[in-house]
Amino acid sequence: MRAAIGLWRWRRNPLRRTTDVIEAWVALTAAVLLCLAVPAAGVVAGLSADASLQRSVRSQYEERVPTVARVVRIAAEDTGERTAEAAGEQRLRPAVVADWTAPDGSARTGTVNTTLKHARPGDSFPLWTDRSGRAVPPPMHAETARAHALIAGLTLALLAGLVVETARRLVVHRLVRRRYARLDRAWAQAGPDWGRTGTGS
Template sequence: MRAISGLWRWRRNPLRRTSDLAEAWVALLALLLIVVAAPVIGSLVGAVAQDALQQSVVDQHHSRHPVTATVVRKLDSARLEPDPDSTSAHDSRSRVLADWTAPDGTRNHGPVMSDLKSPHKGDHFRLWTDSHGRIVARPLDSATATTHAVLAGFGAALLTAGVVESGRRLIVWRMVRRRYARWDQAWDRAGPDWGRTGTGS
């Protein structure tokens, strides 16, 4: 982007090459795309993600229901999570055998994860289930959905800026290579006697 700073200086400079001016205009165009197009694309992606995620929030809150479960007994904690990466997120949770009633009235019994640190028989805790009593993840909340949408928009803007800058660098690299190739051709035409008396230099 340094070429932009000298764009106006190169307008009437006798040492200015055509490639210098072209490089400056490419840099200026890339800057305009980064300043204008990247935020627009980020905003569009964020808006689309926000709509989709908020619809997902509504759908999940309609299809997932909180129920109260009762602890029958605590299960062996060694059977918690087989994945060592996921156990850190569940350090404060306990595996228990519990009873609960589904929103459709059916009674359920089985092993579940509870948020009780030291569960005892008869303790109550909340579970999220579908309408048939099958355990599901907690529904996405609106604030988390908005955060994900903002991150998606920001990521799209950064990706757009990166693509534009990569394109600018590729174009400038090709221009420099073409310039070097022309210099090589000029040196070849000058021949090995360039600079000597009588060679026309």
């Protein structure tokens, strides 16, 4: 990590400038933030996202009911224009007309997608419905929610690390510009007499 390179500037020597000390403190602060604060922020964000997603998973399992549907017939092909994603979904989850039993015991029939690769009339497949008996997507798995939370935590940690490193680079850039400005002023004062014998006498 380049931020640690500036730590040598704390050493006492006659050429050390105030900007060197500032740069060293900036490097140390960035190192502490990158090693401690950034991972902590990622963990907190991941845990918070996981808790929220797990509540959503429990809510979905409470609101949705598993049942078994029976294929009546293959649904008619949609002749309208479809996106590539929709066409891929149709191949992976073919649409069928099926019947199932609602939570209240009533019989329902409708067009739904099935995970069966080769659906034939009479085949059974699992289906999720809401409390009123309408077909709904299956609830999210707890492992899937945990994976999403992990990705959220890692993403926030990476963004926080990028912000810290960007801020460090901006501060160092301003310090370097200040050094060059001081050097230009010093050269402007000494430049006209440079190399002349007896300068300053």
